[in-house]
Amino acid sequence: MSQQRVATLFCRAQLGLEAPLVQVEATVASGLPAFHLVGLAATVVRESRDRVQAALLSSGYEFPSGRIVVNLAPAEIPKAGGRFDLPIALGILIASGQLRQAAVRAAPTCELYGELGLGGEVKSVRGILLAAAHASRAGHVLIVPAANADEALIAANTPVLGVSHLEEVCRHLAGEQPLRACSRTSDRRPAQARCAGEPDVRDVKGQLQAKRALLIAAAGAHSLLMIGPPGCGKTMLAQRLPGLLPPLTEAEALDCAGIASVSAAGFNLGGFGRRPFRSPHHTASAVSVVGGGAQARPGEISLAHHGVLFLDELPEFDRRVLEALREPLEAGIVRIARAAAQTDYPAEFQLVAAMNPCPCGHLGDCAATCRCTPAEAQRYRERISGPLLDRLDMHVQVPRLESGDFAAVIGDGDSSAALAARVTATRSRQLDRQGRCNARLTDGQVERCCVLQPAARALLDRTMRQLRFSGRARQRILKLARTIADLEGRDAIADIHVGEAVMLRCLDRERATSSCR
Numbered sequence: 223m224s225q226q227r228v229a230t231l232f233c234r235a236q237l238g239l240e241a242p243l244v245q246v247e248a249t250v251a252s253g254l255p256a257f258h259l260v261g262l263a264a265t266v267v268r269e270s271r272d273r274v275q276a277a278l279l280s281s282g283y284e285f286p287s288g289r290i291v292v293n294l295a296p297a298e299i300p301k302a303g304g305r306f307d308l309p310i311a312l313g314i315l316i317a318s319g320q321l322r323q324a325a326v327r328a329a330p331t332c333e334l335y336g337e338l339g340l341g342g343e344v345k346s347v348r349g350i351l352l353a354a355a356h357a358s359r360a361g362h363v364l365i366v367p368a369a370n371a372d373e374a375l376i377a378a379n380t381p382v383l384g385v386s387h388l389e390e391v392c393r394h395l396a397g398e399q400p401l402r403a404c405s406r407t408s409d410r411r412p413a414q415a416r417c418a419g420e421p422d423v424r425d426v427k428g429q430l431q432a433k434r435a436l437l438i439a440a441a442g443a444h445s446l447l448m449i450g451p452p453g454c455g456k457t458m459l460a461q462r463l464p465g466l467l468p469p470l471t472e473a474e475a476l477d478c479a480g481i482a483s484v485s486a487a488g489f490n491l492g493g494f495g496r497r498p499f500r501s502p503h504h505t506a507s508a509v510s511v512v513g514g515g516a517q518a519r520p521g522e523i524s525l526a527h528h529g530v531l532f533l534d535e536l537p538e539f540d541r542r543v544l545e546a547l548r549e550p551l552e553a554g555i556v557r558i559a560r561a562a563a564q565t566d567y568p569a570e571f572q573l574v575a576a577m578n579p580c581p582c583g584h585l586g587d588c589a590a591t592c593r594c595t596p597a598e599a600q601r602y603r604e605r606i607s608g609p610l611l612d613r614l615d616m617h618v619q620v621p622r623l624e625s626g627d628f629a630a631v632i633g634d635g636d637s638s639a640a641l642a643a644r645v646t647a648t649r650s651r652q653l654d655r656q657g658r659c660n661a662r663l664t665d666g667q668v669e670r671c672c673v674l675q676p677a678a679r680a681l682l683d684r685t686m687r688q689l690r691f692s693g694r695a696r697q698r699i700l701k702l703a704r705t706i707a708d709l710e711g712r713d714a715i716a717d718i719h720v721g722e723a724v725m726l727r728c729l730d731r732e733r734a735t736s737s738c739r
């Protein structure tokens with residue numbers, strides 16, 4: 223047979239959260255045996271040669287003896303991972319005439335993904351959810367590893383066929399044994415019911431002030447720093463923030479799932495539809511927190527998109543990590559520059575941080591004596607730079623409860639469900655007024671939306687003068703006061719709202735008094 227056959231199959235590459243279509247073309251020409259893989263493929267894709275050869279032979283097919291050329295087009299898109307193995311193997315089978323004509327007709331309407339084992343088994347790959355979302359928009363049927371079928375089904379509106387062996391795909395494409403489309407085993411809408419699993423704020427005994435701060439944080443999407451001795455409940459409080467937030471919309475849930483599907487840990491079906499809560503350890507590297515590495519993967523701040531990023535022991539984090547947080551905190555997006563390409567990941571997270579008041583943790587603690595010198599305590603706090611502190615909306619003290627407090631507390635305040643209902647109502651006021659949460663008001667919007675009553679303006683001016691607050695601190699106070707007034711359903715901000723907002727920024731007052739001395 224002298225006529226050269228070109229087989230064309232489809233797959234997608236992955237660039238950040240994009241999944242551009244890749245055409246996998248294969249030809250087998252007469253000549254000395256050779257296998258060329260062209261089209262800007264990373265090393266792991268080039269290793270595909272050996273896997274495909276072994277998989278074909280062990281599945282009872284021939285590995286063509288001529289000159290095989292596989293082209294991944296367009297060439298300028300970087301391609302990584304083992305996902306191209308399956309279309310490459312099928313391309314070679316079609317080009318060498320080992321699959322029937324039916325396969326050639328079926329191929330253009332589907333996309334194939336999967337890494338091949340040496341025995342021909344189809345192994346799971348990363349990023350299927352994103353690929354499925356794009357394939358679905360193009361109207362393509364998806365042939366994916368069986369282990370990835372549930373993930374694909376979350377985003378796909380076109381049929382999804384899960385396969386576990388190369389032979390199954392061949393029999394399907396040849397029309398011998400068609401595969402059945404997978405069906406959803408779980409509801410893909412993030413329902414209210416899913417939030418029922420979140421821990422309740424009432425599990426935290428007492429701490430009504432900290433719970434009030436948590437409610438305000440939830441209502442206006444404000445960031446929060448809690449300062450208190452070890453064991454006072456800071457982590458428990460932070461873990462209860464997602465339960466106060468409104469349920470994710472379907473679009474938000476898909477955003478989160480898409481980011482997770484391309485992360486190092488991959489997508490976890492059990493977490494689908496839940497508000498992200500990420501708490502990297504203070505020894506975490508900048509790459510794991512912010513994102514990056516050879517594959518430009520998303521970091522913790524992107525995995526916390528639409529959710530909560532909790533940084534416990536904030537001063538212990540590497541300074542570079544903390545400084546790298548500043549820009550995403552403002553912009554809600556992180557840009558990762560690599561030699562091959564530049565990748566943007568969304569990172570609109572709510573920051574909750576916690577710290578001890580001093581290195582030993584017991585400054586101002588009723589139950590233990592602090593062993594630190596004043597200079598040590600000050601140095602510890604100064605590890606958090608002024609610019610980062612300026613970006614935190616609230617700083618509150620979380621004292622240790624004296625043992626008597628437990629008995630004295632009759633109730634522990636409202637349940638998470640009751641607070642969440644107030645948060646939802648307060649958030650809809652903000653969206654109606656300005657289209658975003660109070661924490662994300664622009665400077666122009668602050669002037670327009672934060673209307674102060676005369677007494678409130680007088681209090682704010684006096685506070686600014688006496689405590690010498692920065693302009694940034696003033697903006698934060700206005701936004702916080704806006705949320706506090708919104709929680710009460712008030713349009714104009716009163717002096718009590720400004721007063722509470724000032725109290726919720728204890729480090730401003732501390733900085734003001736230390737500079738007066």
Ligand SMILES: [Zn+2]
Nearest residue numbers: 580582592594
């Ligand atoms: Zn101490």
